[in-house]
Amino acid sequence: MNEKNKIDVLVGLQWGDEGKGKIVDMLTPKYDVVARFQGGPNAGHTLEFNNQKHVLHLIPSGIFHPDKVNLLGNGMVIDPIAFQKEVEGLRKYIPMEELKKRIVIASGAKLILPVHRILDGANEEAKGDKKIGTTKKGIGPAYTDHVSRNAVLVQDILKDTRTFTNKVNDIQEQHCIALVLQNKKCWDAHALLQELFEFFDAARFMQRFEIVNGPYWLDKQLREGKKVLAEGAQGTLLDINFGSYPFVTSSNTTCGGVCTGLGIAPNRIGKVYGLFKAYCTRVGSGPFPTELGGKQSEEWCATETVKEDATPCASINDPDPFLQGIALRRKGYEFGATTGRLRRCGWLDLPALKYACMINGVTNLIMSKADILSGFETVKICNNYLIDGGFTDEMPMEISELFSPQYKKFPGWDMVTPAKTTPFAEYLKFIENETGLPISIISTGPDRNQIFIRE
Numbered sequence: 383m384n385e386k387n388k389i390d391v392l393v394g395l396q397w398g399d400e401g402k403g404k405i406v407d408m409l410t411p412k413y414d415v416v417a418r419f420q421g422g423p424n425a426g427h428t429l430e431f432n433n434q435k436h437v438l439h440l441i442p443s444g445i446f447h448p449d450k451v452n453l454l455g456n457g458m459v460i461d462p463i464a465f466q467k468e469v470e471g472l473r474k475y476i477p478m479e480e481l482k483k484r485i486v487i488a489s490g491a492k493l494i495l496p497v498h499r500i501l502d503g504a505n506e507e508a509k510g511d512k513k514i515g516t517t518k519k520g521i522g523p524a525y526t527d528h529v530s531r532n533a534v535l536v537q538d539i540l541k542d543t544r545t546f547t548n549k550v551n552d553i554q555e556q557h558c559i560a561l562v563l564q565n566k567k568c569w570d571a572h573a574l575l576q577e578l579f580e581f582f583d584a585a586r587f588m589q590r591f592e593i594v595n596g597p598y599w600l601d602k603q604l605r606e607g608k609k610v611l612a613e614g615a616q617g618t619l620l621d622i623n624f625g626s627y628p629f630v631t632s633s634n635t636t637c638g639g640v641c642t643g644l645g646i647a648p649n650r651i652g653k654v655y656g657l658f659k660a661y662c663t664r665v666g667s668g669p670f671p672t673e674l675g676g677k678q679s680e681e682w683c684a685t686e687t688v689k690e691d692a693t694p695c696a697s698i699n700d701p702d703p704f705l706q707g708i709a710l711r712r713k714g715y716e717f718g719a720t721t722g723r724l725r726r727c728g729w730l731d732l733p734a735l736k737y738a739c740m741i742n743g744v745t746n747l748i749m750s751k752a753d754i755l756s757g758f759e760t761v762k763i764c765n766n767y768l769i770d771g772g773f774t775d776e777m778p779m780e781i782s783e784l785f786s787p788q789y790k791k792f793p794g795w796d797m798v799t800p801a802k803t804t805p806f807a808e809y810l811k812f813i814e815n816e817t818g819l820p821i822s823i824i825s826t827g828p829d830r831n832q833i834f835i836r837e
């Protein structure tokens with residue numbers, strides 16, 4: 383096996399929202415194929431060019447490049463209704479005939495049925511104040527059906543209409559009966575039926591795209607010398623096995639997910655790009671040791687109706703960390719691309735970053751949103767946790783309030799430049815020394831062109 387048949391990977395190293403869309407779009411010219419290996423419409427990958435912002439949920443972020451093929455891989459959960467809407471949105475920029483050339487779908491990907499979205503909401507409601515804060519896109523229930531061997535797969539769409547319809551109806555019915563038995567009243571049978579009609583239409587729409595046997599198709603691309611980039615969604619700390627369980631998503635967001643989600647052998651993995659933000663954010667519930675404003679921020683961000691205009695005085699240098707967090711959120715525009723929710727904001731967590739590098743076998747780091755930290759008088763990095771009177775730089779299996787983050791302080795900077803002797807360069811050097819990895823690319827704004835390459 384030579385380097386040519388290897389597949390490079392891009393994964394998020396934090397809790398998602400690291401800016402994967404922009405980086406994949408920027409890396410795409412070097413590749414022939416971009417392949418999503420997990421997740422579904424819970425993702426919101428944002429790309430900006432020509433003063434236009436695009437948010438992708440299911441379709442890989444190589445879509446805006448002609449002559450590149452984008453695979454929706456086996457490990458994904460696809461909502462046909464969301465897929466159709468996304469394609470319709472793209473038709474404003476790319477003709478349908480061209481989209482059909484640029485998108486292929488793996489037959490083993492799983493379908494999100496309308497009832498999965500209802501179940502997602504019902505499960506969250508049942509958890510009360512222990513809710514995960516999911517995107518309510520049906521991700522967990524669709525993966526649950528897969529693991530319990532009941533899922534409807536993309537390949538089922540190709541079967542005769544009656545077989546496909548019966549399979550979908552059976553599963554919908556089983557879930558509806560369970561909801562009725564549990565006395566869950568969070569759904570409207572009429573609306574659900576309407577959505578089911580839409581689902582069948584959208585499933586037919588999916589047939590207009592090439593549906594392929596994912597692992598064989600990718601193997602063929604690699605054998606022909608094509609270069610493949612695997613695009614992760616969410617982030618390492620949301621991984622079902624290695625994230626802050628149970629406050630995680632339902633898939634393997636880490637590099638191992640490339641093998642299980644695309645059918646790629648481990649010895650075929652080449653470069654692993656690990657993307658992290660210069661600070662941290664998290665959307666939804668769950669531990670976040672370096673959160674600015676701690677519990678107060680978590681509760682503030684959980685109140686979806688909250689109006690941040692209520693705190694016009696918040697400044698990025700406010701002595702109150704809660705207000706500083708609000709200012710950081712505004713400056714970094716940290717609002718969910720899929721749900722619009724407020725993202726909780728905090729300092730870079732180095733133990734968590736090192737853990738993510740270890741789990742993924744990162745070879746190259748990429749830092750995003752470095753520009754957002756410009757203007758801070760002091761910038762902090764958590765380099766240790768204090769627990770039971772002792773220090774550790776290991777991510778605890780279960781992060782609790784007993785873990786107190788310890789910080790190293792850095793003088794702030796006015797502007798991000800590639801110069802080697804600025805306070806920003808000190809910040810980079812510290813992260814590189816601690817992780818033992820080069821930061822090869824630095825993103826300094828949302829546009830394609832706002833980037834420094836240091837390779």
Ligand code: IMP
Nearest residue numbers: 398424425515516517521630631665666
């Ligand atoms: P789910 O993936 O919708 O089940 O949500 C599970 C957890 O993952 C919640 O905390 C979500 O906020 C989070 N999550 C899911 N997708 C994303 C994403 O693309 N970016 C950031 N967080 C996400």
